[in-house]
Amino acid sequence: MVDAPPSRPDRTAFGADRLNGGSAGHDIARGQPAERAGSTSFLGRARRTGYGLLGSTAFRLSLIYLAVFAFFSGILIAYVYWNTQVIFYGQLVDTIEAEAQGLAEQYRIGGVGRLVQVVNSRTRSPTNTLYLVSDRDGTALAGNVSALTTGALERSGLMQINYQPYEEAEDRQHQALVHVFMLPGDYRLLVGRDIEERQRLINLLTRATLWGIALMIVLGVGGGYYVSRRVLARIEAISDTSRTIMHGDLSERVRLTGRGDEFDRLAENLNAMLERIEQLMHGFKEVSDNIAHDLKTPLTRLRGRVEAALRGAPDLAAYRDALETTIEESDRLIATFNALLMIARAEAGHSGISFAPVELSAVACDVAELYEPLAEETGVALCVTADTPVTINGNRELIGQAIANLLDNALKYGADGTDGTGRGGAEITVAVTQVAGAAELVVGDRGPGVPEADRDHVVERFARLEDSRSRPGAGLGLSLVAAVARLHGGALRLEDNWPGLRAVLSLPARGGSAERE
Amino acid sequence: MASGTERSTERSPVSVADRSNRSAIEARDGLCSAAMRILVIEDDFEAATFLVKGLREAGHVVELAADGEAGQALAEGGDYDILVIDRMLPKRDGLSVVSALRAHGVQTPALILSALGEVDDRVRGLRAGGDDYLAKPYAFSELLARIEALGRRRSPAEGETVLKVGDLELDRLAHRVTRGGRAIPVQPREFRLLEYLMKHAGQVVTRTMLLENVWDYHFDPQTNVIDVHVSRLRSKVDKGFDRPLLHTIRGAGYMIRDAEA
Numbered sequence: 102m103v104d105a106p107p108s109r110p111d112r113t114a115f116g117a118d119r120l121n122g123g124s125a126g127h128d129i130a131r132g133q134p135a136e137r138a139g140s141t142s143f144l145g146r147a148r149r150t151g152y153g154l155l156g157s158t159a160f161r162l163s164l165i166y167l168a169v170f171a172f173f174s175g176i177l178i179a180y181v182y183w184n185t186q187v188i189f190y191g192q193l194v195d196t197i198e199a200e201a202q203g204l205a206e207q208y209r210i211g212g213v214g215r216l217v218q219v220v221n222s223r224t225r226s227p228t229n230t231l232y233l234v235s236d237r238d239g240t241a242l243a244g245n246v247s248a249l250t251t252g253a254l255e256r257s258g259l260m261q262i263n264y265q266p267y268e269e270a271e272d273r274q275h276q277a278l279v280h281v282f283m284l285p286g287d288y289r290l291l292v293g294r295d296i297e298e299r300q301r302l303i304n305l306l307t308r309a310t311l312w313g314i315a316l317m318i319v320l321g322v323g324g325g326y327y328v329s330r331r332v333l334a335r336i337e338a339i340s341d342t343s344r345t346i347m348h349g350d351l352s353e354r355v356r357l358t359g360r361g362d363e364f365d366r367l368a369e370n371l372n373a374m375l376e377r378i379e380q381l382m383h384g385f386k387e388v389s390d391n392i393a394h395d396l397k398t399p400l401t402r403l404r405g406r407v408e409a410a411l412r413g414a415p416d417l418a419a420y421r422d423a424l425e426t427t428i429e430e431s432d433r434l435i436a437t438f439n440a441l442l443m444i445a446r447a448e449a450g451h452s453g454i455s456f457a458p459v460e461l462s463a464v465a466c467d468v469a470e471l472y473e474p475l476a477e478e479t480g481v482a483l484c485v486t487a488d489t490p491v492t493i494n495g496n497r498e499l500i501g502q503a504i505a506n507l508l509d510n511a512l513k514y515g516a517d518g519t520d521g522t523g524r525g526g527a528e529i530t531v532a533v534t535q536v537a538g539a540a541e542l543v544v545g546d547r548g549p550g551v552p553e554a555d556r557d558h559v560v561e562r563f564a565r566l567e568d569s570r571s572r573p574g575a576g577l578g579l580s581l582v583a584a585v586a587r588l589h590g591g592a593l594r595l596e597d598n599w600p601g602l603r604a605v606l607s608l609p610a611r612g613g614s615a616e617r618e
Numbered sequence: 619m620a621s622g623t624e625r626s627t628e629r630s631p632v633s634v635a636d637r638s639n640r641s642a643i644e645a646r647d648g649l650c651s652a653a654m655r656i657l658v659i660e661d662d663f664e665a666a667t668f669l670v671k672g673l674r675e676a677g678h679v680v681e682l683a684a685d686g687e688a689g690q691a692l693a694e695g696g697d698y699d700i701l702v703i704d705r706m707l708p709k710r711d712g713l714s715v716v717s718a719l720r721a722h723g724v725q726t727p728a729l730i731l732s733a734l735g736e737v738d739d740r741v742r743g744l745r746a747g748g749d750d751y752l753a754k755p756y757a758f759s760e761l762l763a764r765i766e767a768l769g770r771r772r773s774p775a776e777g778e779t780v781l782k783v784g785d786l787e788l789d790r791l792a793h794r795v796t797r798g799g800r801a802i803p804v805q806p807r808e809f810r811l812l813e814y815l816m817k818h819a820g821q822v823v824t825r826t827m828l829l830e831n832v833w834d835y836h837f838d839p840q841t842n843v844i845d846v847h848v849s850r851l852r853s854k855v856d857k858g859f860d861r862p863l864l865h866t867i868r869g870a871g872y873m874i875r876d877a878e879a
Contacts, residue, residue: 428757435755436838455738470807471833474846496738502837 159333163325170321171314178310185303190278193294194259197280200230201292205282213288217243230294231264231277237287246291248274254291257283266295276300335364339371351379396437403430440577447499447584454588458611459495461540462487462533468504469531472512476529479512487533491540494611495589503585504531506578507544507604515546515601539591540610547601556595582606654699654769655679659689659715660731661707669702672758673765686710693719698726699769702761705732705743713746720747727768731756740836759870763822781816784876786855786863788816797859807832808851815864815874824871848872 207219213234220232220243233244235254248265258281263274279293339355346353354375355368410423446454469485476483493500511529530545551559559579582604583593591608656678660666666682673680681696683689686707693701693715701719705712716728730748732739743751750764781788785798793809795802804812810832815823825844829835848864856862865873 475843
């Protein structure tokens with residue numbers, strides 16, 4: 102048959118046109134950005150009025166949330182829309198192609214005549230499919246389409262056109278997706294589907310989406326503003342309280358709602374911070390009171406003694422005596438000042454203090470050995486357990502001073518541990534151990550110990566328990582130990598030794614070999 | 619504790635041992651005084667006056683420079699036995715004076731005085747070339763003891779293997795102590811304590827000097843820990859002998875010497 106060959110190019114044309122059809126779907130989907138632009142302009146309007154009303158953080162926050170939300174929901178809607186379009190047009194094109202395939206088969210068998218016959222028989226019963234066979238003058242030979250978009254039959258391929266169905270008399274145009282084929286002898290075949298209904302559905306959906314977006318913006322702005330307002334009101338409450346605290350007294354606290362949320366935690370932390378500041382302020386006041394007492398008292402004594410000596414009869418021996426006690430008194434003052442300075446330096450941190458690997462056991466043994474004769478003289482047995490080398494990173498001088506202070510303290514307050522108990526000799530233990538990354542130096546005595554409630558207090562500068570006020574000592578020993586511990590990133594713990602005091606100097610241990618400075 | 623003033627008057631007749639006698643370190647009664655030439659570089663007028671007066675009373679020849687540059691020029695030109703240098707000086711910082719002197723080959727022993735109380739100041743001072751370091755405020759007795767110990771440093775005590783004070787002998791190699799031929803058992807630390815005292819026989823050695831040189835710590839022990847160590851040593855060295863060698867110098871420290879020699 103002569104008419105057979107055209108089917109082949111047609112078939113390839115089908116394939117190529119299908120691709121076109123796919124891209125047509127794309128184009129339709131790209132209509133979406135315009136709609137999104139519409140939604141942003143909505144937002145823009147809302148923002149403008151918002152600025153006019155309120156410049157508050159509450160409003161700004163809700164707008165930011167809304168913008169973010171709108172952006173992402175826009176992307177989501179666009180994605181869904183695009184997918185729907187692709188599926189919808191894909192199905193449509195598939196149907197048209199199948200139909201055309203069948204007709205091409207008929208054409209191959211019986212040429213145009215057969216084609217006209219088949220189309221006539223198919224259009225006799227009502228169908229969704231559009232058919233049209235025309236000759237070279239554009240006269241319809243068969244089909245169910247009357248008026249067409251002019252020039253629709255001039256080129257082959259997939260296209261969207263307007264047409265008028267036969268059944269409808271009135272001048273109403275329908276939309277259709279059609280495929281036009283050029284047949285030999287300038288005949289044309291059109292196969293297509295009406296898309297009017299689906300188009301209407303899509304328009305409806307688009308309108309609904311737009312209204313939805315508009316509603317979302319209104320509700321979003323309102324709701325966001327309400328929520329932000331509530332959240333910010335609590336921040337405002339906290340800032341109000343802090344203003345009151347700044348102006349007034351430190352005893353004021355931020356109120357908690359009891360909900361245990363982030364704001365309650367913030368308030369709790371602020372309150373803890375205020376607590377600490379109040380404590381520090383109190384401590385500062387106490388220290389200055391104590392400095393006043395512990396430094397002014399000896400200064401007063403010193404001055405008084407010199408004055409008395411000058412007032413008295415000019416006696417060389419009395420002068421000499423007064424001068425000697427003056428020097429003694431000033432030596433004590435110097436010692437107190439030195440201890441205070443050392444604590445201040447240690448508390449100020451690393452600058453000016455060199456760190457090196459220090460063997461804690463060795464230092465403990467050294468210092469214990471230094472104090473051993475004194476302990477023996479006092480009638481106290483000094484037991485040292487520091488066999489395993491424990492290396493820390495630190496300042497040997499300060500560590501040595503700290504251990505000396507602990508021993509000094511133990512000898513001063515722990516020596517009378519045998520009072521009444523008749524245990525036959527007080528004992529001070531010194532032990533160095535490594536406990537999970539921490540080097541611990543423990544000095545334990547059998548003295549009266551420190552009541553649990555007072556343990557934090559005795560570490561403070563100038564602190565001495567009331568009943569030990571009468572004894573010598575500036576009360577700086579344990580403070581210095583605590584400051585040295587803090588400087589080394591460790592801590593001083595005071596525990597019960599059942600009975601007695603157990604002072605634990607805990608310092609971060611250092612990995613690697615034990616080497617002396 | 620007695621005053622520093624009292625100490626200086628009491629202390630003045632005692633001085634360093636004759637440097638020509640290098641065969642053995644023996645305590646002298648100090649009458650054969652070898653006065654030292656001391657240069658004090660100190661800008662505070664009152665402190666300097668007090669220092670110069672005290673050192674002169676102790677029998678030394680003292681010169682004074684009021685700033686770093688003048689001090690350095692004097693130290694480079696004059697023949698001094700000891701330099702006493704304040705850490706903070708006008709025109710030139712004390713530490714840089716010391717390091718400049720060392721760089722120019724001046725090896726005169728230097729004692730650095732400092733009002734800074736930093737933990738590592740001492741290390742810095744010694745690293746710059748100082749031989750000893752004393753924090754202000756200090757007791758004059760402490761300063762004097764240290765100056766005299768520094769002056770003695772030039773003597774070859776380091777090389778002696780046997781130190782002798784009277785009939786007390788300390789063998790540094792055998793780690794043995796005998797008195798009058800009788801062996802005295804001592805602990806290792808007591809040995810070092812006695813060694814240091816005998817190295818500085820006839821000189822006052824303060825408690826802090828002992829802590830620094832025997833124990834290698836520089837803090838102030840708050841109680842009389844050193845005293846107990848010394849009295850323990852004394853009971854070993856002097857008990858049972860009619861002539862005590864280890865003396866307590868009131869308000870200053872200790873001294874080992876044979877008064878009869």
